[in-house]
């Protein structure tokens with residue numbers, strides 16, 4: 001993940017399949033990164049059913065759709081959830097935002113570059129699926145992180161998205177984070193399985209960044225709308241997130 005230190009590092013968190021823990025991961029990973037005195041911006045890239053704001057219990061006045069439509073300064077939409085953690089909220093219940101036209105893509109890229117300059121990391125939480133906005137955010141970011149569960153349907157959907165990004169956008173480096181893992185063996189087995197397929201059909205080996213265990217602290221924190229790294233600092237999931245953040249931080 002080597003990059004120029006002065007530029008913010010843009011990471012796109014994506015999955016193919018929904019419900020595998022992208023948003024929980026994004027919010028908690030962003031908080032863990034911000035503990036290193038890094039300034040972190042989370043962009044809720046789910047333009048149809050945004051919920052980063054829900055996990056952080058934020059009250060949203062202006063979202064990404066509003067600034068795209070009005071052309072207003074995107075900084076107006078930023079919410080500082082914590083001193084080092086800002087959120088650019090996504091829009092909810094607006095079907096036309098799910099697919100981004102070329103003009104909107106250009107405008108969005110300009111907005112993101114404008115706000116990103118004040119941050120060390122920009123983390124984008126995409127929608128599930130292989131929609132236009134998902135593909136766009138993945139090609140826009142410096143790196144992508146695929147969240148996968150050991151479920152075969154999660155692997156199948158992640159593979160479908162990786163194949164599209166590789167074939168149509170020339171992306172040939174992908175990072176994996178395994179979520180809902182019950183033991184090291186299960187995590188390694190999942191990574192080996194998807195890697196066998198990508199190596200055979202795409203000639204690609206995916207990088208395994210780490211695992212997050214299945215942990216009831218995560219579900220509890222979502223219900224309470226408090227990030228689990230804050231609610232349960234000693235939980236297995238929190239320790240795993242901090243390890244991951246430390247690894248990513250030391251790679252740049």
Ligand SMILES: Nc1ncnc2c1ncn2[C@@H]1O[C@H](COP(=O)(O)OP(=O)(O)OP(=O)(O)O)[C@@H](O)[C@H]1O
Pocket residue numbers: 015017018019020021022023024025127128179180181212213214215216218219220222237
């Ligand atoms: N490691 C984990 N252990 C236990 N539960 C988890 C874990 N990770 C996520 N969950 C639970 O899984 C559910 C889905 O998580 P989340 O909303 O983050 O998924 P998502 O991939 O962002 O979903 P969508 O694609 O629909 O936006 C939540 O109820 C969350 O509490």
